[in-house]
Structures are given as structure tokens and as C-alpha cells.
Amino acid sequence: MQHDEGATERRLLIQLARLGDLVQSLPAFASLTARDPHRPLDLLCPAPLADIARLFPDVGRVLQWNGEQWHAWAESFAEEFARSRLCEVEQYLTELTTEPYKMAYVLNHHPRATLAGTLLAIEVQGPNLRGPLNEELSPWASYLRHIAQTRGSNRIHLSDTFCGLCGVTPPSVPPHLRLPSIDLPGDLAAVGISAGQWIAVVVGAGDADRSIPQSVWIEWISTLLAHDSPCAVVLVGTERDQTSALAIQDGLSPMIAGRLWDATGRTTLPQLATILKRCHWAVGADTGPLHLAAAVGTSAMGFYFSRARVHETGPYGQGHWVWQADCAQPEAWPIQASVKVIRESATALEQEPVEGWSLWQSHHDEWGAIFRPVGDRDPQEDQRAAVWHQLTEQHLSLQGMQ
Numbered sequence: 001m002q003h004d005e006g007a008t009e010r011r012l013l014i015q016l017a018r019l020g021d022l023v024q025s026l027p028a029f030a031s032l033t034a035r036d037p038h039r040p041l042d043l044l045c046p047a048p049l050a051d052i053a054r055l056f057p058d059v060g061r062v063l064q065w066n067g068e069q070w071h072a073w074a075e076s077f078a079e080e081f082a083r084s085r086l087c088e089v090e091q092y093l094t095e096l097t098t099e100p101y102k103m104a105y106v107l108n109h110h111p112r113a114t115l116a117g118t119l120l121a122i123e124v125q126g127p128n129l130r131g132p133l134n135e136e137l138s139p140w141a142s143y144l145r146h147i148a149q150t151r152g153s154n155r156i157h158l159s160d161t162f163c164g165l166c167g168v169t170p171p172s173v174p175p176h177l178r179l180p181s182i183d184l185p186g187d188l189a190a191v192g193i194s195a196g197q198w199i200a201v202v203v204g205a206g207d208a209d210r211s212i213p214q215s216v217w218i219e220w221i222s223t224l225l226a227h228d229s230p231c232a233v234v235l236v237g238t239e240r241d242q243t244s245a246l247a248i249q250d251g252l253s254p255m256i257a258g259r260l261w262d263a264t265g266r267t268t269l270p271q272l273a274t275i276l277k278r279c280h281w282a283v284g285a286d287t288g289p290l291h292l293a294a295a296v297g298t299s300a301m302g303f304y305f306s307r308a309r310v311h312e313t314g315p316y317g318q319g320h321w322v323w324q325a326d327c328a329q330p331e332a333w334p335i336q337a338s339v340k341v342i343r344e345s346a347t348a349l350e351q352e353p354v355e356g357w358s359l360w361q362s363h364h365d366e367w368g369a370i371f372r373p374v375g376d377r378d379p380q381e382d383q384r385a386a387v388w389h390q391l392t393e394q395h396l397s398l399q400g401m402q
Contacts, residue, residue, distance in 0.1 A: 011036070012101040012121055013166075014044045016065055016113045018206055019269070019288030022049050023177075023295045024316060025107055026056060027159040027368065030175035031168035032105065033058050042101070044116060052269050052292070055177040063096050070112060093119055105166045109141055126165055129398065139394035140164040143387070147312070155311050155384050160368030164391055170368030174317040177295045182274045188234075188263055192278025196230025199342065200276050200293065202284025203248065203264055204241040209306040209329075210285045214244055216333050218251035220283075223339045225256050232259045234279065236272060236289055239265035281342055286313050294320055301341060305330055310360045310371050320362040321348065322371060330356055349374055 013032065015025045022045055033041055040060040045053045047064035054062050069092070073085055097120060104117035106126025117124040127141035137145065144161055147154040160170045184191065192198045201221065205211045221233055235245045245264040252260065263275055272289060273296050276282050282293030283301045286308035294300045294315035304310050305325035314322045321341055323334050334354040341348045341359075351359055351374050360371040367384045 009039045010060070010099075010101050011039055011041045012044055012063070012104045012117070013041060014104055014106045014108070014113050014117055014126075016044070016046060016067065016108050016110065016116070018046075019049060019052065020206070020286075020291045020313070021107075021158075022046075022052060023288065023291040024159045024313070025162055026175050026177065026295055027171050027316065028105070028107065028162040028166050028168065029056050029059070030171045031163050032166055034171065035168055044096075044120070049269070052177075052273070055179060055270070055273065057175065057178045061097075065116065066092075067112070096120065107162050107165060109137075109144065125167060138165065139391045139398070143391060153380055153383075154309070155370065155378075155380050156367075156387055157311065157316065157369035158313050159316050163368065164388070164395075167395060169366070169388075172366070174364055174369075175295075176297050176317075177273065177292075179270075179273055179277055179296055182270050184271055184274060185266060188261065188266065188271075188275065191232075191234050191261055191263070191275050194230075194232070196232060197281065197342070198279040199224065199231065199233050200236050200279040200282040200289075200298070201233055202282060202287055202289045202293075203235050203237040203244050205285040205287040207306070210287065210308060211244075212285050212303055214247050214251065216335070217248050220333075220335050220339065221248070221256075221260070222252060223335050224342070225259055227343060229343070232261070234261040234275060235264055236267075236275060236282075237264040241265065283338075283342075290315060299345075301338065303333070303338075314360065314362055314369065314371050316369050317362060318364050322360045322362070323354075324358050324360060326356050326358070332356055334359075351375070 013029055015022050042060040042063060043053045043056060044063040044065055047066055050062050050064045053059065073089060101121035103123045103125065104121030106113045106117045106124060109127040114126065114128050117126060127137055129136045129138050140161055163170050201217060225231060237245065241264045245262050267275065273292055276293040276298050277296040279298055281299050281301060282290055284290045286302055286304050290300050290302055294317050299319060300315035301321040302315060303323050306328050310322040310324045323338060334357050337351055337354050359374040361374060363370050363372060367388055370381060372378055
């Protein structure tokens with residue numbers, strides 16, 4: 001695609017990763033929109049996630065990225081350069097947009113995302129300072145690589161680092177998706193209608209090492225539903241979670257019939273968002289549907305273990321809760337204590353410590369998301385302002401040199 005210097009002022013945000021990453025791009029999208037409300041902002045994302053991207057408030061066009069097709073082209077070019085393939089690529093780009101964008105904001109430190117920005121826009125802002133063939137990183141990308149190697153001490157949320165990559169500060173108020181009225185299939189239409197608390201249980205996770213064991217879910221749901229007060233559970237997830245969902249149901253007492261719904265593999269992504277919005281709580285590991293729940297305004301509670309860190313990818317917004325494990329694969333789980341947070345949320349700040357776990361609550365300030373420990377103070381919290389000032393100065397300095 002030829003880049004015409006007379007291109008319009010259209011802008012493009014590029015997020016080519018998974019559901020959780022797309023949802024966690026919402027604060028950056030909101031801040032970019034607020035900074036230039038009269039300049040259109042479009043969104044490029046994987047084709048299967050396009051329906052969620054269309055829920056972003058004030059989004060312009062949603063461009064669908066065919067990752068499998070680009071992978072096939074890359075392999076074919078590696079074997080033999082074919083002009084016919086190049087024509088296919090040009091046709092694909094023309095179908096995405098007939099005119100180049102003025103600016104593309106790239107959120108992924110991956111060659112395909114940088115290449116997409118370079119092909120579709122005149123200017124690119126993101127992890128790479130000087131294009132797809134240069135490995136020099138921007139200040140925020142360097143920070144992300146550093147914390148990926150060190151872990152532990154970082155207190156800047158991933159959503160807020162996305163803001164930094166785009167040259168904006170986090171939104172003053174955590175944004176939510178714009179969810180229209182969406183019909184649910186069959187018996188799922190009853191979810192969230194009857195009295196009492198509705199709890200969405202996110203059965204699986206994108207990575208196997210972050211999946212909560214079936215035995216834990218069986219004990220957790222049994223404990224939750226053992227109380228007399230009205231409460232119902234809906235299992236959510238993809239088709240690949242259906243086997244686990246059936247195993248969980250087989251392990252539960254028949255006495256809970258009528259208080260458990262299984263929605264795994266039965267919904268589109270907008271329908272999943274609708275189910276999550278109808279629930280009072282969503283509970284799960286660090287995975288896309290948990291972030292989706294927070295983005296539609298539902299209270300979220302996460303169990304974070306393996307490589308998941310509360311400060312980096314905890315549910316974005318006010319009043320969410322995360323149980324952070326002290327080890328990668330915990331043997332004991334805070335079943336009773338976590339159920340108590342849901343049943344008696346008003347007294348959650350008075351929770352007694354649970355061995356092997358720490359409990360954190362989400363807050364929001366001028367630097368974005370911050371999680372604070374229950375019953376203690378986080379000494380690392382104060383570093384956030386300094387990090388933002390330092391990286392912003394570096395970013396502005398580099399812009400002045402260009």
C-alpha cells in the first residue's frame with residue numbers, strides 16, 4: 001500500500017493477541033479517544049475477536065486480522081518469493097483499508113503487529129522505535145521486557161503500560177464495554193433473572209498451567225451453595241472446557257439441581273459478555289473471560305498462580321479481588337475464605353490471613369490500576385509515579401530527536 005502524505009487523520013490501534021489482551025487494551029483506547037475525540041480511531045484485532053472489539057465505546061471501524069493467512073504467506077515467502085503471493089497480500093491490505101492511516105498504535109512486541117502498522121499507516125508508535133527491521137525498543141517496551149525478566153517488583157498494570165506505549169496516561173475512570181441487548185440461547189435466558197446472587201465460574205484458562213483443577217472447583221462450588229441464602233452458579237468457557245464442566249457437575253451433589261447452569265461452549269463472545277454482565281460475580285484464573293467480566297462492570301475475583309501476577313494483569317477497575325499464590329502450583333486453596341468474600345463482601349477487608357496466599361483489592365488513581373493487600377501496606381506502591389515520570393520524559397525526549 002502506498003503511503004500518501006495527504007492521508008486523513010484516521011488512527012488505528014493494533015492488538016493482535018488473545019481475548020484478555022484485547023479487553024485490557026480498552027483503557028488505552030479510551031485515553032486515545034479522550035485525547036482526540038474528533039479524530040476517528042479504528043481497531044485491528046484477530047478476526048475471532050472482532051465482535052468484542054465492536055463493543056469498545058466510540059470505536060470506528062473494526063478491521064479483522066487473519067493470522068493463519070499471514071502465517072501461510074510468511075512460510076511461502078520463506079521457501080520462494082512469488083509475485084502472485086505479493087499480489088494477494090496487496091489485495092488483502094486494500095480490503096482492510098483503501099487509504100493509509102495517519103498513525104498506528106501497536107500494542108504487541110511481535111513482528112506481525114509492527115509489520116501491520118508499517119503497512120497500514122504513515123507513522124507507527126509502539127514497541128519498536130524505528131520500524132520492523134530495527135530491534136531498538138521504546139522506553140515502555142524496554143520496561144516491559146525488564147519486568148518480564150525480573151518479575152515481582154513491578155506495580156504498573158499491563159493495561160496502563162499499553163497507555164504508555166501509546167503516549168497517553170491512563171483514563172481517570174476505568175472504562176467499560178458498551179453492551180447492547182443480546183439474546184441468550186435456550187435455558188440460558190434465565191441466567192441472572194431470579195433473585196439472589198449469580199456467580200459465573202470461569203472453568204478453564206488459555207494456558208493449561210493457569211487452569212484451576214476440577215477438584216478445587218467442585219469443593220468451591222459445593223461450599224458456596226451450602227449456604228441457605230439464594231445463590232446460583234453458571235459455568236462459562238469455550239468448547240474445550242465442556243469436558244471439565246461435565247466432570248465438575250458429576251462431582252457435585254444432586255441436591256444443587258436448579259442452582260447450576262452450564263454455558264460452556266454454547267455462547268458467542270457477545271453472549272458470554274451478556275451472561276457475565278448479568279452475574280454479580282465472576283470467579284476464575286487469570287484468563288480472558290475474567291477480564292471480560294470486569295470490563296462489563298461485574299465484580300471479579302481471581303486466583304492467580306503459575307506465571308500470573310496480580311499487579312500486572314489483575315481485573316481492571318475498582319473493587320475487584322485477587323488471591324495471589326506464594327508458589328507456582330499451590331496444593332491448598334483458600335476455599336472458605338474466598339467464598340466468604342462473596343457472601344460477606346462488606347467484611348472482606350477483615351479477612352484473616354490464609355497460608356500460602358495473599359488477598360489484594362483493586363483501586364484506581366491517576367496512574368491507573370493499583371492493587372493493595374488486605375491487612376497490610378505494599379511498600380512498592382510508591383514507585384509507580386516515579387516510573388511514569390521517568391518513562392514519559394524518555395518518550396518525549398525521543399520524540400524531540402525524531
